[in-house]
Amino acid sequence: MGSIALIIALHVYAREVPLNYVLLAAFTAVQALTMGCVVTLFEAKVVLEAAVITGIVVASLFAYTLQNKHDFSVGYGCMGSLLMVLLWAGIFQIFFMSPAMNFVINVFGAGLFCVLLVIDLDQIMYKFSPEDYICACVALYLDVLNLFIRILQIVAEANK
Incomplete structure (x- = not known):
């Protein structure tokens, strides 16, 4: 809270x-x-593996965003809808615990936060003003953090 x-x-x-x-x-x-x-x-090995994977994914998405000249901001509306789907799927998962559904939610969430990271990087490079550094910092931080959490859960499930 x-x-x-x-x-x-x-x-x-x-x-x-x-x-x-x-x-x-x-x-x-x-x-x-x-x-x-x-x-x-989680076990230390799982956390380290998830951190390395997250770092590689973030670096790759950053390189992709730098190379690509498309305007990714058009995806914000769709991302809001997909975040709501993720939220409701998570609430549903609380009541009907299913390992398969949990895996699907984590994979979907990881993909969603990858797309959000690309959109936010694009916003920082082409839309935000220099005075918006706090909002930009928080947006990137939350994207990477949520991506790490999803990857951590996927790696933990794969190592069972």
């Missing part, structure tokens, strides 16, 4: 220096605590 409040505050005060730095530091600390708790649920 603290993360959501901090994200809202970051968007409201994105251009209010030095408050935006304080909010970004607080958001990063809350996310670090949360991720610290999450990764303790």
Whole structure:
């Protein structure tokens, strides 16, 4: 809940220096605590493998975005709809726990966050102004973090 409040505050005060730095530091600390708790649920080998895969995927998507001159911002509307599908699938999964459905949700989520990462990178390069660095930072951070969580769950399932 603290993360959501901090994200809202970051968007409201994105251009209010030095408050935006304080909010970004607080958001990063809350996310670090949360991720610290999450990764303790997995074996170190699984976490390392997921981190390496995430790093390779992010670097590859960054290179792809740099090379490609398409305007990816048209995908934002579709991404909002797909995020809602992912949200409702996750809620459905809470009540009807299915390992197969969990795997499908994680693969779908990983693909979705890859596309969101490309869109956000494109936005940063061609649409955002230099004053939007806080929003850009949070967008990239959330894309990579969500991608890592999905890959972590996929790798953990594959190593069972």
